[in-house]
Amino acid sequence: MSRRGKKKKKTAGKLSFICIGLFLVLVLSIQMVRLYQKNQEYVQREEALTNQVEELKKEEAELSEYESYIHSQEYIEDTAKKKLGLVYGNEIIFREE
Numbered sequence: 001m002s003r004r005g006k007k008k009k010k011t012a013g014k015l016s017f018i019c020i021g022l023f024l025v026l027v028l029s030i031q032m033v034r035l036y037q038k039n040q041e042y043v044q045r046e047e048a049l050t051n052q053v054e055e056l057k058k059e060e061a062e063l064s065e066y067e068s069y070i071h072s073q074e075y076i077e078d079t080a081k082k083k084l085g086l087v088y089g090n091e092i093i094f095r096e097e
Helices: 003-070 073-084
Strands: none
Touching: 003 073
16 A cells, blocks of 8 residues: 555544544534523523412411411401391491481
């Protein structure tokens, strides 16, 4: 084999090695971009779920407060006055005609 044939093989080998390297870099770059986008979606979803948890905790506190109000004497008296029209003996009721 002549020098020229060996030189072509070496050049072709180097060129194919460079092409494979560039292809791998391209594939890895694309995968990196996809993973970054997926990570951003997860971050947004985490923020939304965190906000939802906070809202549910506030709602739980309100319901707990309402539950304690329902079991109080004040609630029983208010309900008796509004729905049944009951009053204490020392109270005076004014009605419009």
